[in-house]
Amino acid sequence: MPDTTGANGLREDFRVVGKANLPGLTSYAMATGVAKYGTDFTVPGMLFAKFLRCPYPHAKVRSIDESEALAIPGVLDVVKWDDPIFSELGANPMGGGGGGSYLPQEAHYESQEAGCIVIAESEALCDEALKALKVEWEVLPFITDIFKGAEPDHPLIRGPELIEKEAADYRPGGMATAEGHVLMTKHYPTDPPREANVTWNIKVEGDLDEGFRKADFILEYDVNIPTCISTIPNPPASVAYWGDSMYKGPGQKIYIEGAPHRRESIMSMYHKSSDEVVQEGLFQGGKYCDWGLRKSQEITPLLSKRMGGRPVRCCNTREETFDLNRNERHMHLRLGVTRDGVITAVEDNTLVDNGAPGSSTMGSVSDRDWGGYYTLRCKDITQRFKVVDSNIGFMHTCAQFVPYNWDSITVGFDLIAEKLGLDPVEVARRNLHGPASQDDPNPVPSFEASLELGKKLMDWQWHPAGTKRLPDGRLHGASFRYAICPRHSFMDYFCKLEYRDGVVHFPTQGPIAGWFSTECFAMIAAEELGLNYEDICVDYDYREKHSDQAGGSDGVTGHGWIVKECANKLKRKILESAARQANPEPGAYRGVFGFPAPPSPLAGASADELDIVDGKVIVKADPSRFVPFSRATRENVTAEFGGYSPKSAWVTGFGRILDTMNTSWCEVAVDDETGEVDILKYCVVPDVGKVIRRTSLESQIDQVVFFSQGCQLLQDVVHDPETGVRLNSNFLDYRVPTTMDVPEVTKEILELRSGNGAYGASGISHNLANSHLIITAIHNATGVWVDPPATPDRVLKALGKCEIGGLE
Amino acid sequence: MEAKAAGISFRDACAQASARIAAMPAKQKIVTCPLCGEQFLGFGDLTAHYLAEHPDSAAPVELRMTVNGRACQLIIEPQQTLKEVLQYNLGLTGAKQMCDRGQCGSCTVILDGKPTLSCNTLAADCDGKAVETVEGIAVNPKWQPLIDAYCKWDAMQCGYCTPGFLVAAKALLDRNPTPTEADIKEALSGNICICGTYPRHSQAILEAVTYMVKGGAENA
Amino acid sequence: MRPFNHLNAASLEEASAALKQPGSLAMAGGGDLLGALKDDIFETYPKLVVNLKTIPGLDGVEVKDGFLCLGALCMLGDLSRNETVQSLAPAVAEAAAKCASPALRENTTLGGNLCQLPRCWYFRKLGNHFDCARKGGGKCFAFNGDNRYHSVFGPAVFNGCDGAKKACLAVNQAELAPVLLALEAQIVTTARTIPIGEFFDCGVLRSTVLEPGEIVTEVRIPLPEKGTKMTYRRFSFRKSIDFPVVNLALVQKPGGEWRIALGGVAPTPRRAEAAETLLAGKALTPELAEAAGKAAVQGAKPTEANAYKLQLVKTLVKRALLSL
Structure with missing residues (x-):
């Protein structure tokens, strides 16, 4: 299904697109430290603000005595939850805000902002003031262990008001697709009623009983996925002050840095029009698929106003930045399987964390429509989500790890392989449906190509679990998984290109978020306009409509399709303008001060007869007749294009059609005397459809692999079992991999050109993310399952090497 | 605009780094009390003011450092880290705050020739030392x-x-x-x-x- | 970080005098203390932080009177590259080279590494959240809590400020402690010389026997006899920026005598005496190495969550022996 719907989708001659090693537009600014992020902004005379944070998983501020804090020299104000100033705030369209409830009295997770904000002359004095507050906390029942939380007699952790609000929320919520499909729906009216802290989300397709009847045996297993942290590198921060508006008068304009591309949220919260909010900073930092503003990023204008217009800075600490990237999930699977290894029924009973109130449903229930199940021929599928309210943490739309339930399939294939003595690759082959639909019996070309290359790279020789030792004595294991490279198109996109004074401008508000999408777009525009990458002048301006929030490298491709169409529209308009100017009306004056201009080399040609090639506007029939592109026309030409790229996965359904796919392969060595897992080989063969910008594409693959590896081998969120308090919200005890920990990732990138982005490009990053590829390889090595993170202690325990008794 | 001016070329980013180094105050002429905002002409006056007005508060200290080759004489608060002084007193933001506990390396600078985590170093400990930041390397x-x-x-x-x-x-x-x-x-x-x-x-x-x-x- | 006063000490006398005042704390590299202050983990916040790095003459390495003398202000990075250390006590250089992360090693002092406070996550929790025994509170939260990194040899027991018996399960994870213990080093302070085996103590808010105002000035290692073999091993979950969950040093003297010291397993660094006895005078075989590993964990009282450390000790001891 190549990109036949757009202009030049089948292009074969690429001059710019696909190139490696073109420096990013802001790379020098980033490398030399001149790029400024929210944490970096300072304004002379600024004050500092800090929120009181809840030190318990669930507690309510009963009272605050701030008198001692206010007596400290340099501490200026303590703003409490019931201060009337909060009622001035409008709602934030991304969620939150809105009137008197902005700063809650009750916190639903540890380190949530609650009770008050202190304002002082320095950060140190804020700390001093917070310490001097006399806060009376009412510690409330909490859930940090969702198994306990799911028990019917567990005390309720949410009041009736909150429960009612959520129950009423049968929402058309989150993102809607072009065709009106609704994603991220939390509950359906058909779901069973709430029981204590548990809600249900059930999806039944086909006939499960019928599916099991077709099976020769039933495979039952668990897939446990722990929570992980959204390790945003830059703690959310902002600084804001009020300035004069030329139109509205003194002190009416907000200057705020640190909430890049969230100007609309600020406008809405402060009831300001677009010309009254100035936000020049561009650099968002690594907030991958984390779209939530933190209170530290949106409250500073309010505090500045309270302090008479003095600038105020507010910055989270690392501990306060430990938001969830993924909700904890425990899947219990029952698969009906034939003796040929074909799955006939899927029953997925999942216990999943609902997070704190208002948390995103991504990665908890909303991925029920996105899973690997739909890549199977089997159509008898029941998914039952038992969703447990908790105080574990908050998730801001983050979903670097969706879709989750892919790896229930990865593990399932491994178990079927084990039982039948078949290579899991063969099991996958027997279960995967064809390209067009779940009924299509044909092989998927992208999958077959990826398999073939992957097997070669790995020198793939599968063996049953626990049967191979390496010469150095360690156990050897291997694993394989597949996924789709999804046809992403998160929302409707927009692009504007301007030909101005001979130069093509691409105005964008940014943000610079780490996936080099602006660079990809500039390359696509250059390709279509017959120019070089450097010829596209990217104008960063916060007032522009175009934004890079494309959805990682996945969304870049769908967004890129829009840019491609826009560039072709601009090209057409430039050629029309050039033809118009080369062919003046008979008798019209054309010249300077009475001296007639020589006829244009393009004279006589219509727009259809012109083309742009290598920086020149040429007559197609006679390329010796040309004008330089910079003098194509004296007019300014603007083209805009917006909308959706064709047939995204949101429309076709995840996995229901199969075009661009990927395989990942892993080989580990497990030291069964120390529990250490060493990744010997990690290969990825994605069919990305078409490479746009090779260097960053490769980096995105590394990122997603390192992320997945960190979560499978190192990263572990630990709560004290008695108090529910988190014990490791820092970068020492919560271990993100270092340069010494990550494997070398072998990548062979396929380009079968069948995605829905520009030139048939497709997404990449999300679906290489996995929770169980390495875990499956460890199983293949040892014969036991170790739940992630497979830290040495857990591996040793699973191997039965942690005996407690018998030590004289 | 920051990034626009930084543009694609090395020279632009360097020019900005250079401008930031040039903009560092070599010596604070007017000293503002960090607690009450009153202004003084020198460190001595500020110290006297602290003794009189803020006897229970930790008093600022003087700090002499060479930063990216330039001598700086600053008045800082004793609990300020080198990272904070680079950002708040000298306007250098190349050293970044990620973990603020010496666990991530984002705030690395070179102190007397050795890589050093500026979030984990008291500025007051750096009296008489030479600091090189990414801006200094860039120029x-x-x-x-x-x-x-x-x-x-x-x-x-x-x-x-x-x-x-x-x-x-x-x-x-x-x-x-x-x-x-x-x-x-x-x-x-x-x-x-x-x-x-x-x-x-x-x-x-x-x-x-x-x-x-x-x-x-x-x-x- | 809340405000405090600061003193760049010019001499040991000045530092000692300042540190005798209540509410003052000594700081060398600061890697340990600054984090503790930022997390505000102490019952009482210091009024004064005394910088010891400005005291001259404490960062030397020299051979003197039969000792390898290492100044307390030697940075671990320098120690790891020091040729004298590398040739006379290679295991010390090895341990110094593996501590923390590259930049931290350049700014972590030998004295600071030995005097650091425990890493226990209850003790270290932000805002002095757990009023634990180590801080004078009633109980050690690790007993019923998550103790995967805690002691496998039982708690430290001491008399609290209130006179009641206290127990604390935190371990000593100092990178250099086991190797210095195995080499029978002495800790020289402004007041006395302390055999390293007696240096570590778990009194309230202290990880050493240092009295207020007492400062470590030097670590003396008796020069190993010619033919002495030694090695250092550490095991951490992450390959950098991590404390060892278990670390150990082995020293084999030419006469067949052994010194084996373990870190990360008990409230203080610990000699594995049963293993030393077992090995004494015998020729090393794989079977003996295995038996020595088992002997090294003799008497352990692990919990379900930390029994893995015993397996690690057994393996590391065995492998270290066989590598010598």
Whole structure:
């Protein structure tokens, strides 16, 4: 299904697109430290603000005595939850805000902002003031262990008001697709009623009983996925002050840095029009698929106003930045399987964390429509989500790890392989449906190509679990998984290109978020306009409509399709303008001060007869007749294009059609005397459809692999079992991999050109993310399952090497 | 605008780094009391003011440092970290705050020739010392090949941890101008990046080394 | 970080005098203390932080009177590269080279590494959240809590400020402690010389026997006899920026005598005496190495969550022996 719907989708001659090693537009600014992020902004005379944070998983501020804090020299104000100033705030369209409830009295997770904000002359004095507050906390029942939380007699952790609000929320919520499909729906009216802290989300397709009847045996297993942290590198921060508006008068304009591309949220919260909010900073930092503003990023204008217009800075600490990237999930699977290894029924009973109130449903229930199940021929599928309210943490739309339930399939294939003595690759082959639909019996070309290359790279020789030792004595294991490279198109996109004074401008508000999408777009525009990458002048301006929030490298491709169409529209308009100017009306004056201009080399040609090639506007029939592109026309030409790229996965359904796919392969060595897992080989063969910008594409693959590896081998969120308090919200005890920990990732990138982005490009990053590829390889090595993170202690325990008794 | 002015070229980013270094106050002429905002003409007057007005508060101290080759005389609060002084007193934001506990390397600077985590160093401990930040490295033409290689190889994605890596890389090359890939991995192992750029740093540094040490023969 | 006063001490006398005042704390590299202050983990916040790094003459390495003398202000990075250390006590250089992360090693002092406070996550929790025994509170939260990194040899027991018996499960994870213990080093302070085996103590808010105002000035290692073999091993979950969950040093003297010291497993660094006895005078075989590993964990009282450390000790001891 190549990109036949757009202009030049089948292009074969690429001059710019696909190139490696073109420096990013802001790379020098980033490398030399001149790029400024929210944490970096300072304004002379600024004050500092800090929120009181809840030190318990669930507690309510009963009272605050701030008198001692206010007596400290340099501490200026303590703003409490019931201060009337909060009622001035409008709602934030991304969620939150809105009137008197902005700063809650009750916190639903540890380190949530609650009770008050202190304002002082320095950060140190804020700390001093917070310490001097006399806060009376009412510690409330909490859930940090969702198994306990799911028990019917567990005390309720949410009041009736909150429960009612959520129950009423049968929402058309989150993102809607072009065709009106609704994603991220939390509950359906058909779901069973709430029981204590548990809600249900059930999806039944086909006939499960019928599916099991077709099976020769039933495979039952668990897939446990722990929570992980959204390790945003830059703690959310902002600084804001009020300035004069030329139109509205003194002190009416907000200057705020640190909430890049969230100007609309600020406008809405402060009831300001677009010309009254100035936000020049561009650099968002690594907030991958984390779209939530933190209170530290949106409250500073309010505090500045309270302090008479003095600038105020507010910055989270690392501990306060430990938001969830993924909700904890425990899947219990029952698969009906034939003796040929074909799955006939899927029953997925999942216990999943609902997070704190208002948390995103991504990665908890909303991925029920996105899973690997739909890549199977089997159509008898029941998914039952038992969703447990908790105080574990908050998730801001983050979903670097969706879709989750892919790896229930990865593990399932491994178990079927084990039982039948078949290579899991063969099991996958027997279960995967064809390209067009779940009924299509044909092989998927992208999958077959990826398999073939992957097997070669790995020198793939599968063996049953626990049967191979390496010469150095360690156990050897291997694993394989597949996924789709999804046809992403998160929302409707927009692009504007301007030909101005001979130069093509691409105005964008940014943000610079780490996936080099602006660079990809500039390359696509250059390709279509017959120019070089450097010829596209990217104008960063916060007032522009175009934004890079494309959805990682996945969304870049769908967004890129829009840019491609826009560039072709601009090209057409430039050629029309050039033809118009080369062919003046008979008798019209054309010249300077009475001296007639020589006829244009393009004279006589219509727009259809012109083309742009290598920086020149040429007559197609006679390329010796040309004008330089910079003098194509004296007019300014603007083209805009917006909308959706064709047939995204949101429309076709995840996995229901199969075009661009990927395989990942892993080989580990497990030291069964120390529990250490060493990744010997990690290969990825994605069919990305078409490479746009090779260097960053490769980096995105590394990122997603390192992320997945960190979560499978190192990263572990630990709560004290008695108090529910988190014990490791820092970068020492919560271990993100270092340069010494990550494997070398072998990548062979396929380009079968069948995605829905520009030139048939497709997404990449999300679906290489996995929770169980390495875990499956460890199983293949040892014969036991170790739940992630497979830290040495857990591996040793699973191997039965942690005996407690018998030590004289 | 910051990024627009920084643009694509090395010269623009360097010019900004250079401007930031030039804008550092060599000596604070007017001293503002950090507690009450009253202004004084010198450190002595401020100290007297503290004794009289804020006897229970920790008094500011004087600090003399050389930062990127320029002598600076500052009045700071004793609990301020070197990172905070670079940002708040000197306007240098190349050292980034990620973990604020010495666990990530984003705030790395070079202190008297050694890589140092500026979030984990009291500024008051640095009296008489020489500090080099990423801005100082950026304006030194010697290191242009390193920065060029970083940009060519996308040794960054979101860019937040990048200056810390670059400073650690420079500190490595000061000590060992021809490192192996293993040396590089080891030298950068205190720097956390969540964007997956680790292999890019080795690639960029090895290429810069080829250029800097071997005259760029293989690079041409 | 909340405000405090600061003193760049010019001499040991000045530092000692300042540190005798209540509410003052000594700081060398600061890697340990600054984090503790930022997390505000102490019952009482210091009024004064005394910087010891400005005291001259404490960062030397020299051989003197049969000792290898290492100044307390030697940075671990310098120690790891020091040729004298590398040749006379290679395991010390090895341990110094593996501590923390590259930049931290350049700014972590030998004295600071030995005097650091425990890493226990209850003790370290932000805002002095757990009023634990180590801080004078009633109980050690690790007993019923998550103790995967805690002691496998039982708690430290001491008399609290209130006179009641207290127990604390935190371990000593100092990178250099086991190797210095195995080499029978002495800790020289402004007041006395302390055999390293007696240096570590778990009194309230202290990880050493240092009295207020007492400062470590030097670590003396008796020069190993010619033919002495030694090695250092550490095991951490992450390959950099991590404390060892278990670390150990082995020293084999030419006469067949052994010194084996373990870190990360008990409230203080611990000699594995049963293993030393077992090995004494015998020729090493794989079977003996295995038996020595088992002997090294004799008497352990692990919990379900930390029994893995015993397996690690057994393996590391065995492998270290066989590598010598």
